[in-house]
Amino acid sequence: MVSEKAYWKVGGEARLEIGERSLLMGILNVTPDSFSDGGEHLQLFAAVARAESMFQEGAAIVDIGGESTRPGFEPVSFEEEVARVVPVIRELRSRRSDCILSIDTSKAVVAEAALEAGANIVNDVNGFLSDPQLAEVAAKYRAGVVLMRNGRSGEKEGSVLDRIRESWERSLEIAFAAGVKEPAIVLDPGVGFGTTRQEDLEILRGLDLLRSFGFPLLLGTSRKRITAEPLGLPVDLRLEATIATTVAGVAAGVELFRVHDVAENARAVCMADLIYRGNDLDE
Template identity: 50%
Template sequence: MKRPLVFYKRTYTFKDGLTLEFGNRTLIMGILNITPDSFSDGGRYLDVDAAVARAREMVEEGADLIDIGGESTRPGHDPVSAEEEIARIVPVIRALRGSVRVPISVDTYKAKTARAALAAGAHILNDVWGLKADPEMAAVVAEHGCPVILMHNRKKMDYADFVPDVLADLQESVRLARAAGVADDHIWLDPGIGFAKDDERNLELLGRLGELAALGYPVLLAASRKTVIRNTLGLPADDVVEGTATTTALGIAQGCQMVRVHDVKANKRVARMADAIVYRQAGEKKGD
């Protein structure tokens, strides 16, 4: 008999009174790219007013938090300086603090950007290099006492045993966080779909997310509109809502407790239905 899922339970209360609660339903993270070159929506939200309008729309559709990025991480992207990244995201963070009542996550691997974002009012850091790109990043997280999302990534696809290697890489990121003084309950994990993985490996990992959830930390699944979905379906990025929704449902069924998505309304509905099944089976309260 399959072992029932046990979901991580915790309520995070931030300094401004905003909260996030794990354990009762899947949380929806809405994507807000403040970049000219993101693969799906590059250039659409560079203007602060446009970014705020999009964030408000996502919250109305059911987003529990907003993830802001100032540097594209698509394959072949052009890196930007911390100064440029800060110039893009800080005005948006400040504007959002007065416009939406949900926590703000910032997608950055640079300590300088992280400090500026937190000073502007961000609540969570989302590091696509799992604290391994900037040696000061872990200290920033510890100093501010904020949750941090540790994503799996590596420079080369030189795996000896793919999924165990992914888990080991993430456990190394956890070790870096703990060594810097980051509280264990401030650590969230992301399997890094699309990063240092080809389509075959991405599909394998999407089918083995339960092994990551078994590590005991909240798992964020960020597969929205990724290349593996586009290639599998043979469709462009703006026409894969069903493919993304499939990964959302399968991720929830394997223990993922948050999904990072472009199409909030559709994935919110998928999550509510999946939660009604999965959380009941796990013995938890069903999704709202």
Template identity: 50%
Template sequence: MGILNVTPDSFSGDGLASDVKAAAARAKAFENDGADVIDIGGESTRPGAKPVGADEEMGRILPVVKALTSATSLPLSIDTYKSQVAAAAIRDGVAIINDVWGLLHDARIAEVAAKRGAILVVMHNQHGTDYEDFVPDVLQSLARSLELAYQAGVPGEHIIVDPGFGFGKTPAQNLELLRRLDEFKSLGHPLLIGTSRKSTIGLVLDLPVGERLEGTAATIAIAIAKGADMVRVHDVKAMARVAKMSDAIVRGWTAPE
């Protein structure tokens, strides 16, 4: 899953703001570099980022969505926690709703997904980093998100789970999350993980955001070994190769004849 930020304040410094042509060109490059999905974000989720209203978010992402439906053959994902934005994006050609609040901010997103037959990603998130028992608490919260999705009529085969690396967690908790990622398979859904360029990598390696490629690669290899089915990344070409090699080791590989 290639990350396409159309924001002026992306934490990774790759936001394209309102440059539709540049967004379309990057999406095409992602496709050529091995992406399977393009995830479009119109609001920065970095810590301390200013919230964006639904109208402003739609103004950022909908022109890009419309351009990308002709610029690439890849399925499109919208990174939003607002049902109004999700509905508009689905109407214009998006196939996946990636909700960073796991329906806990706006449960109507599940209704949008159910009505339109969209794939739904529910991610764990919370305010603060306090837990009684870290992984069981995250699992319990995700189970609640899944129940909301089921109640709205989203088929189980249309749901992906993201345990939320970098959201509502300390760096130590993020690393524990990766070590114990296999425990999230108990939820019965494919796993998505987004570690790309995140601050935990920067803290461990003492590197700025633009120099976290190798650290990201390590997290992706470990995540796939622990059961991740999809990885959300900025550096598509390099990480597609890491994912392909990791997947061959973990799931097996047959040499071409």
């Protein structure tokens, strides 16, 4: 459970202190079709350079994905997904032995290849519900895990907050049965995954209630439709709205944020942490 001094265990002896300062997870899509940056980082040198820059800009974690999860995405084979992400992970691990890397996948075979190559965290947008063997892989490598609630495959009736909690309960049951330990787990409410924009607002307004579930939270709103549709914005003009949701998350006590624009969000959370987490100014 989250405490004043809490740590997220992310593989082996590695851990991240959470709660005192907001942590950013930089998004690195090694895909041709992601909704906002598809095709920008397909080449190894471009992907590695972008990851390096995100660490320099203040990312605590870089989250590497080889298959788009945008609405209507085209699935790729596990062979193609592995071929996209593993070389990037290996190169970054060789350059930065202590960096924290996450693999964004819902396939156990991809996760195992990524963890073997040096990833620390498994970020599953299906929360172990589509491939329960993913939980066994995560437990085997003692990886950190992000379990996201995904409403695209259909959910029971009820409020969006109730549906999120019900999904998390099922994900946690699978995780614990496979041997994943509680300090390795972070939960993600899945903003934009099978939700309306009104429901996305309800999630953002209910973050303090979701934190009462007892696990650290990761919020992923970066450039999503909730940052666009209310203002009629294209992808390249969603930064300020994204930062507004990030700051709202800090105010609600959310610990981690998955973002595209690391430098700008880093400056925002630094100030928001001073206000809402009660951090002191560095002397």
